[in-house]
Amino acid sequence: MSIEIKTQIPGPKSISLMEERKKHVARGPFHTTPIFIEKAHGAHVWDVDGNKLLDFASGIGVVNVGHTPKELVEAITEQAGKNIHSSINVLAYEGYVRLSEKINNAIPGDFHKKSFLCNSGAEAVENAIKIARSFTKRQAVIAFDHAYHGRTYMAMSLTSKVNFYKHGFAPFNSEVYRAPFPYQYRCPSCSGSCENTPSINQSSDTKNDLNSRFEAKCEPCFSQFAHMVNSQIGAQNVAAVIVEPVLGEGGFLPVPKGYMKELRKFCTDNGILLILDEIQSGFGRTGKMFAVDHYDIVPDLMTLAKGLGGGMPIAAVAGRADVMDAPPEGGIGGTYCGNPVACAAGLAVFDMFEKDNGKLLEHSEKIGKLIHDKFLFWMETYNCIGDVRGIGPMQAMEFVKDRNTKEPDKELTGKIAKYCYENGVVTITAGTFGNVMRLLVPLVITEEELMEGLNVIEKAIQFASK
Ligand SMILES: Cc1ncc(COP(=O)(O)O)c(C=O)c1O
Structure with a gap:
């Protein structure tokens, strides 16, 4: 014991x-x-x-x-003895570059990728939306029911739960739209009568039920999503869809694989960027490096934080280089962004995942x-x-x-x-x-x-x- x-x-x-x-x-x-x-x-x-x-x-x-862990404590201690802060905007350091390189190589996509480092999950979400709007020159952003993206104004506006994350803090950011999430246990499209809703009386088939749930397309939910875009916003006005592949605060609900595929296709067909928020689901949390590794899709951008620093405050927006380079020089940044001690921690975390095959x-x-x-x-x-x-x-x-x-x-x-x-x-x-x-x-x-x-x-x- x-x-x-x-x-x-x-x-x-x-x-x-x-x-x-x-x-x-x-x-x-x-x-x-x-x-x-x-x-x-x-x-x-x-x-x-x-x-x-x-x-x-x-x-x-x-x-x-x-x-x-020993490796992490040593990396932090060693870096703290050399340089705790110089601000990447004033004096650059190698750790920022190396960590960005690591992230770019770890996330999916066989195209050129770039990263931007910041301090928290919410800050990564804020920047992902800034970058997406800058690239697409569009304004609307779509998030989902039960989503959680953080507590700063854009992140909070994208977050769904009112109590206690949003109550009393209105007005929220404009041009944020909300789609139903394919919550299979409490299906929003068919009141629990569709084929993807799990049976209440659990049987020896439970495991199979759960596997088929993950594969599902959840067509009624996806139709609602498409209808919402077409009737309320117009696809040509949408800069990005942001979604957690597995809802974190929302209660660990994976986006069904078939649904995710449809979402990817819809975004591609309409010039909309797909942002996966892997702040909670990343860094081994789902048994693979990122939850997206369970899906056959590639997002345009990803937001990362939490596990990235092993406890040190660091976060990232990463993805397509052409998208990441949309904001002009000076368009994104911040005093502490990609702090050198936090970068050293991030590099140590990657080492720990890579070690022993x-x-x-x-x-x-x-x-x-x-x-x-x-x-x-x-x-x-x-x-x-x-x-x-x-x-x-x-x-x-x-x-x-x-x-x-x-x-x-x-x-x-x-x-x-x-x-x-x-x-x-x-x-x-x-x-x-x-x-x-x-x-x-x-x-x-x-x-x-x-x-x-x-x-x-x-x-x-x-x-x-x-
Ligand atoms: C999916 C997701 N996005 C964003 C955030 C916000 O991250 P932070 O608390 O570091 O601002 C969280 C935090 O729980 C999260 O789980």
């Missing part, structure tokens, strides 16, 4: 620090747990009260290579299967689980009050997450209805650690659904 519980969680030091936090820190930034941590390594965190917990959240899908990705795929099988087994055992989905280790369960009505059970989901951290496993929830538990384990987690954490989650489901 790797979890060590020494006090109630939260312990007295965490409780006292939380009181201080309330006094000194704005209330806006939320906490999914009331825990303050002291240090972290691998798949574990140690709180200020000496409890050792398993981290199944990875700082919201960031420490994919694990907490504080890509063993980390192999491991990621393996743990993905273990999680998926466990979730499927639970779905057959516990009625409160209405749906299980995801790609690789990016897996989620949706909790419902009743499998027939599919009424979301946010309260139960919260209870499960609370039981988990009180018993040594940090998890986070997701979904527009707050009823999804998503796993974002550090990909270096061992099978034993994974099973230990999953056992706690199962006990939490039993406890909460009693």
Whole structure:
């Protein structure tokens, strides 16, 4: 057993620090747990009260290579001793160029690619839209229901969920349009009656059902998308469609493969850029380097962040060189963009994925299967689980009050997450209805650690659904 519980969680030091936090820190930034941590390594965190917990959240899908791996810490330390900041806009440094090169070689497309580095996911999204508008000389941007793209004004405008991401912050940016997402469990086009909606009574065919779900075209949803473009915007006015190949905050919903193909074709036919937001799904999270590697399509641009820096704040827009070069010199940038220490971290992250012939990705795929099988087994055992989905280790369960009505059970989901951290496993929830538990384990987690954490989650489901 790797979890060590020494006090109630939260312990007295965490409780006292939380009181201080309330006094000194704005209330806006939320906490999914009331825990303050002291240090972290691998798949574990140690709180200020000496409890050792398993981290199944990875700082919201960031420490994919694990907490504080030796290679990453060394790269950061070495770079910090040489140059912490000179601003790429004033004095250039090799790390920025090398990291851009790495990203360009890693993303799909057999054409010339270029990258732009910045500081956060939201900033990457902002810049992707600026670049797309500059290239196409068009204004409209299409995003999807349940999407999450960040908290700055354009990113927030593209984000779908109102509470608490958007409430009170209007007006939002203009020329942002929203299309229905092919949410197969809660199909927006046919109220759950189409062939792609999973059966409620799970059977031994569940696995096959799930495979065919991923292959689906979701024609009714795609027709709605095309109708929306043609009737409300005019395809010739659309600069870009931005989509997460697997919705992150939206509850780990993969875009079905057939639908993605149609979307790519529609964009190509109409001179619209397809931007894949892989900020959460990138860097091994789905068992491959990027979620797009599960699809037979090539996007025009991609946005990357989170796993890219292994915990250091760095993000990127990357893709077609002709598109990336549309803004004039000075048109995009920022004081801290592509900070040298963060670039060194990004290069170390790539090294870790490349080492031992890509063993980390192999491991990621393996743990993905273990999680998926466990979730499927639970779905057959516990009625409160209405749906299980995801790609690789990016897996989620949706909790419902009743499998027939599919009424979301946010309260139960919260209870499960609370039981988990009180018993040594940090998890986070997701979904527009707050009823999804998503796993974002550090990909270096061992099978034993994974099973230990999953056992706690199962006990939490039993406890909460009693
Ligand atoms: C898909 C996606 N896009 C954009 C963002 C925003 O990234 P950041 O929080 O670094 O601004 C996130 C963050 O969760 C995300 O998951």
